[in-house]
Amino acid sequence: MSDPRPQARLRLQLYPRAESAVRKGHPWVFGDSIRSQNREGEAGEMAVMYDRKDRFMALGFYDPDSPIRVRIVHCGKPATIDRAWWLSRALAAKGRRDEVFNEATNGARCINGESDGFPGLVADRYADTLVVKVYTAAWLQRWDEIESILREVFAPKFLVLRMNRHLLETSEFEEGFRGPEGAEVVVFLENGIRFESAVRHGQKTGFFLDQRDNRARVEKLAKGREVLNVFSFSGGFSLYAARGGAKSVADLDISAHALESAVQNFKLNAEDARIAAVPHETLQADAFKWMDESERKFDLIIVDPPSLAKRARDQAGALSAYRHLNARAISMLRPGGILVAASCSAHVPAAEFLGMIRELAEQSGRRREELWTTGHASDHQASFPEAEYLKAICVKFD
Known part of the structure; x- marks a missing residue:
């Protein structure tokens, strides 16, 4: 006969360094930071953390299968984590983006995980479709409640649930539309430009929304220039x-599918005479090889590769690859040419990346002017170091 008594609440005590980090607002507790616990925890349950004097410290989602053993939900005084709690956080996230969404932009991030108080969950809006991607089983256990809150706050016509690879392999939940079936490819607006987003099967949630502000900066630099977009994806x-x-x-x-998407995005904007008047060329090739072998020159080159450092130990290799790509890009610039170099690798710190680009600029022997450096867009705010992945720098060379 099974034991009808409920399980005791999962209680954790942390080592001093982790305890200090949590008190300062860090949202992750790693497995080797847990000093003791009263029992084995189950994926997705709420764990309570106490300090060395057995005082309440924090609440978080527990995951025994992840190096991030706990994702902090609340730190400070005891609190009741219920629907009203999550609703207030969703409303706050929406309020922080009031200036992002307008008549010209209906595609942007609505919830940015831990930085918006929703650890392991992101939500991106593309026109009338909200795509929610979850990275921890905790959200699946609370899905009905969370879905109702997202619908109440963001009022999408369609809602798509997507999961990371681990959850796809281990969960009984299925990805896809929740409720009415919408289009698998959605057209949305970003600063008045139309783009496609493959909301059901595309990378991330269907599009790379995080470079919106840098794309707008490139628009201001482009007049009269021959432009090369390296690792172009869908041509943003x-x-x-x-x-x-x-x-x-x-x-x-290198992806034919990505280039086809770029061609389609240009077609979507054919009614804009400014865009339609510009010759658009697609080059399907390995970017490293093509740049090494090409003798062509350009006036503006954007180098925005995918993440080259998936893990901390990849940092040295990633910096070497960035160095190679950007050195070659500088050599391909005509006098007066501009380099826009970006990195989306969280394991490559901004100081390392920007310093490397500045070093390359100096080594080129050309006079140069640093026009700007940037980090995250306002809808992709980062509240802790590991979330700070995006950085870009713009340099003009004589």
Whole structure:
């Protein structure tokens, strides 16, 4: 006969360094930071953390299968984590983005995980479709409640649930539309430019929304320039450059599917005479090999590769790859040319990346002017170091 008594609440005590980090607001507790616990925890349950004097410290989602053993939900005084709690956090996240969404932009991030108080969950809006991606089983256990809150706050016509690979392999939940079935490819607006987002099967949630502000900066630089967009994906930077008056734009990517998406995005904007007037070239090739072998010159080159450092131990290799790509890009710039170099690798710190680009600029022997450096867009705010992955720098060379 099974024991009808409920399990005792999962109680954890942390080592001093982890305890201090949690009190300072860090949202993760790693497995080797837990000094003791009263029992084995189950994936997704709420764990309570106490300090060395057995005083309440924090609450968080427990995951025995992840190096991030606990994702902090609340730290401070005891609190009741219920629907009203999550509703207030969702409303706060929406309020922080009031200036992002407007008549010209209906695609942007609505909830950015831990930085918005929803550890292990992101939500991106594409027109009338909200795509929610979860990285911990805790959200699946609370899905009905969380879905009702997301619908109440963001009022999407369609809602898509997506999961990371681990959950896809271990959960009985299925990805896809929750409720009415919408289009698997959605057209949305970003600063007045139309883009496709493959909300059901595309990378991330269907599009790379985090470079919106940098794309707008490229538009202001592009007038009269021949532009090369390296690792172009679906042509985002190229469309902005075309609208900004570029002489020509070339998308370089190894993926035929990505280049087809770029062509489709240009077609979606054919009614904009500024974009339609600009020749658009697609180059399907390995970017490293093509840049090493090409003798072409450009006036503006954007180098925005995918993450080159998935783990901390990949940092040295990633910096070497960034160095190679950007050194070659600088050599391909005509006098007066501009380099926009970006990194989305969290394991490559901004100081390391920006310092490397500045070093390359100096080694080129050319006079140069640093025009700007940037981090995260406002809808992708980062509240702790590990969340700070995006950085970019713009340098003009004589």
